Amino acid sequence: MVTTSEAEALEQHPELADLCPMPDIAKLIGGKWKLIILQILIFKGTKRFNELRRMIPGVTQTMLTNQLRALERDKLVTRKVYAEVPPKVEYTATQRALDLEEMFHAMHNWWLRAGD
């Protein structure tokens, strides 16, 4: 199958250079759960693991752990472990994640407008 490379695409369509790279963005906030998690942590503040789990319909422990770990790696959430029994772990949105607020608002406005 013949597909276009990044270099070719830019060569033939130089005006594409000013569009931001969706694939890179998707790596950070793509997938089924990341936006839901971020939305809660950004707008509702710090949450514990099981709190998040109960707030997100359908998510499994496995997926929640995976996604939180990925978000942590990408510096979008911080994880704080308390040395208690039973365990207590809190997740908080970083400044980098809080900067997404504007995007979430734009999305919300669009959804409201589109929904009629």
Add this chain to the structure above:
Amino acid sequence: MVTTSEAEALEQHPELADLCPMPDIAKLIGGKWKLIILQILIFKGTKRFNELRRMIPGVTQTMLTNQLRALERDKLVTRKVYAEVPPKVEYTATQRALDLEEMFHAMHNWWLRAGD
């Protein structure tokens, strides 16, 4: 596996009601290609099928067709077929898609800020 239902989640956390439904939004603009396609049609205007194909690195005919069909079903793009040989088909962003401009800008700003 015990997961939370939508009803349970809202019952236990009524403040979630004002967050917009990410799963619904993901159905419209989620996936690997839709945002890239929309970005081009919104900011660069109407394009033909093969024009899009050359502008999007790595996309195959099959996927481009699928995604454009899905976007058409969701009234985010319109498809105009010209009765010519060789075939000519043009894709254009609808007003509903154009309303996403604000969200794209917010995303872009975030990316620029985050990228240092």
Add this chain to the structure above:
DNA sequence: GATCATAGTCTCGAAAAAGATACTGAAGAT
């Protein structure tokens, strides 16, 4: 007469994402 371009469709298979299930260990409640 062979090749190219256009905008697809169809079938098959691979890869990635998501999900189910079982397990941990220590404290507190029933």
Add this chain to the structure above:
DNA sequence: ATCTTCAGTATCTTTTTCGAGACTATGATC
């Protein structure tokens, strides 16, 4: 004594997504 809570890990299976390749029609070009 057993059950529940908490925040996970490890392994396996299923589902969804993605992609490769061949095929179509017609007209123009080399």
